[in-house]
Every structure is written in structure tokens, then in C-alpha cells.
Amino acid sequence: MNKQQLWIGFALFGVMIAVELYWSWKKQKKVYNAKETASNVFIMAGIMMLRPISLAWKFAVLGFVSQFKVTTIPTNVWTVLLAVVVIDFLYYWQHRLYHEIRLLWTIHNVHHSSPWMNFTTSFRLNWLGPLVSPFFFVPAVLVGFNINAILLFFTLNLFYQFFLHTESVGKLPWVEGWLNTPSAHRVHHGSNPKYIDKNYGGILMVWDRLFGTYQEEVEEVRYGVTTGFMGHNPIKVIFGPLYHYLRGEFVREKHNVPEAEQPTVPESSEPAKKAKPTTSTRPLKAFG
Numbered sequence: 572m573n574k575q576q577l578w579i580g581f582a583l584f585g586v587m588i589a590v591e592l593y594w595s596w597k598k599q600k601k602v603y604n605a606k607e608t609a610s611n612v613f614i615m616a617g618i619m620m621l622r623p624i625s626l627a628w629k630f631a632v633l634g635f636v637s638q639f640k641v642t643t644i645p646t647n648v649w650t651v652l653l654a655v656v657v658i659d660f661l662y663y664w665q666h667r668l669y670h671e672i673r674l675l676w677t678i679h680n681v682h683h684s685s686p687w688m689n690f691t692t693s694f695r696l697n698w699l700g701p702l703v704s705p706f707f708f709v710p711a712v713l714v715g716f717n718i719n720a721i722l723l724f725f726t727l728n729l730f731y732q733f734f735l736h737t738e739s740v741g742k743l744p745w746v747e748g749w750l751n752t753p754s755a756h757r758v759h760h761g762s763n764p765k766y767i768d769k770n771y772g773g774i775l776m777v778w779d780r781l782f783g784t785y786q787e788e789v790e791e792v793r794y795g796v797t798t799g800f801m802g803h804n805p806i807k808v809i810f811g812p813l814y815h816y817l818r819g820e821f822v823r824e825k826h827n828v829p830e831a832e833q834p835t836v837p838e839s840s841e842p843a844k845k846a847k848p849t850t851s852t853r854p855l856k857a858f859g
Contacts, residue, residue, distance in 0.1 A: 580730060584690065584733060587733075595689075600738065603691075610803045610804070611695055613805045614805050617805075625701030628702065633705055633709070633722075636712045636713065637712050643715045646720065658711065659773050661710060662773040663771050663772050663775075666679075668707075670768050670771070680812040681809050683794075683796050684800075687794065688737070695808075708721050732751070735753050736753075739753075751775065751776055755787075757788055758786050761792040761793060763790060763792065765786065765790065766786060
């Protein structure tokens with residue numbers, strides 16, 4: 572993506588955040604917290620400042636691997652569609668391993684550590700993530716996909732996911748369980764025992780259904796991590812888990828966490844009580 576496209580993207584993000592803020596105020600949902608939002612924006616600003624370095628690193632890694640590719644896949648409509656599916660498949664495994672491998676979870680933890688769920692939650696991406704992510708897309712390079720296409724579709728995959736970080740959209744009939752939706756992604760951010768380590772797909776839920784990690788939204792989602800609220804300091808939430816891991820103190824999310832050990836809302840700044848998600852098959856209007 573060039574600078575103009577990035578600015579257009581961030582302008583769209585700004586509009587969506589403003590609309591969600593209005594919806595939150597109008598419906599008295601209060602899904603935003605000022606300190607948390609500031610922390611999320613700070614994290615995204617850091618990502619953008621580091622973007623030239625991270626892009627150079629990604630091209631270096633994938634460029635080195637490209638000399639070993641077995642063929643070159645031409646670019647046309649069909650191969651573009653195939654590339655989108657392949658990148659989403661590789662993203663599924665990247666995302667899943669980020670959760671299941673304790674060291675990688677120290678990187679991904681920041682994205683799950685907020686007790687709030689809104690569009691700015693999508694900004695909570697670890698600054699160290701780009702050091703690891705290109706290695707998951709090596710298979711796409713080896714089979715012949717263009718490096719620029721791989722990085723573009725990975726970026727678009729993340730762009731799509733921005734719109735999933737919201738409570739303003741209910742279940743979407745027909746596509747639930749097949750496409751990643753706000754409902755499916757709320758489950759992914761849940762610390763409920765039923766929801767931990769579920770719904771890894773970026774765009775498609777097909778991989779989760781295929782590999783047994785799909786979970787429908789069936790109960791109120793409790794956001795955050797089972798290891799507790801870390802505060803609003805962006806440096807702490809980014810590097811704290813890795814620091815504790817190196818000291819041998821870090822614990823990954825666990826299944827079947829007792830109710831008494833579920834994460835609690837910080838006393839100093841309590842998010843609004845979440846309305847229980849509907850299980851109706853009727854469509855729910857966004858921002859309605």
C-alpha cells in the first residue's frame with residue numbers, strides 16, 4: 572500500500588470510530604475508555620513509525636526464500652482469488668500458533684489484553700510481531716506466489732479484521748460460521764473458558780470448522796486475558812508479557828479456568844456492562 576492508500580484507510584478508520592462513538596453514546600453502551608483508547612492509538616502510531624523497518628525486514632526474509640521457489644505463479648483473476656485463500660490459510664496457522672506457543676503468545680497477548688471491545692482494539696498489535704510474521708508466509712513464496720501480492724493480501728486481511736472489533740453489530744445470518752464476523756471475533760477475544768483459543772481465521776471461518784476451533788457466540792463475552800488486567804501503559808502491555816516470560820513467570824491462557832479466576836474489570840475505570848448477545852436467527856441492524 573502506498574501513502575495515499577494508507578491515509579484513505581486511516582480516514583475510513585476515523586469515520587468508523589466516530590460512528591461507533593456516537594452509537595455508544597446513543598445506546599449508552601460506553602464501550603470506550605479514554606485511557607485505553609489513547610493507549611491503542613499510541614500503539615498504532617508506533618507501528619506506523621516502525622513500518623519502513625518492518626517492510627524492509629519482510630522483503631528481506633521473503634526475498635531470500637524466493638530463490639528456492641519451485642515455480643512462478645502468473646497473476647490473473649483466478650490466481651489472485653487463490654492467493655487470498657492461501658494467505659488466509661497461512662494466517663490461520665500463524666494466529667493459532669501465536670496462541671498455542673507460549674513465547675509467541677507473549678507477542679500476541681497485547682491484542683487480547685483489553686477489557687474493552689471497540690474498533691481501536693484492532694490497533695493493539697505488538698511492535699515485535701513483524702519480526703515473526705514473514706516466516707509464516709514462506710510456503711506461499713516457495714510455491715511461486717509474488718512477494719508483493721503476499722504482503723498486500725496479508726495487509727488487506729488485517730484491514731478486513733478492523734471492522735470485526737465491535738459490539739455494534741449482532742450476528743449475521745447465513746455467513747456465521749463461514750466468514751469471520753464481529754460475532755465470531757468477539758468470541759475470539761473472550762476469556763470465557765468456552766471461548767479461549769477459538770476462531771483464528773482472518774477472513775474465513777472454514778479453517779476453524781475444518782480444524783475444530785470454531786465456536787459460535789452463545790454467552791456474554793468477557794474480554795481481556797485470564798492473567799489479569801495490565802493497565803493502560805502501552806509499553807507495559809506490549810513488553811510486559813515477554814519480560815515475565817524471560818523471568819520464567821509468564822503463564823499462557825488456560826482452558827477451563829474456574830469462574831473465580833476469570834479476569835475482573837479494573838475497579839478504577841469500569842467498562843459498561845455488556846448486553847448478552849442474541850442467539851436469534853434474525854439479522855441485527857448495525858448501529859441500530
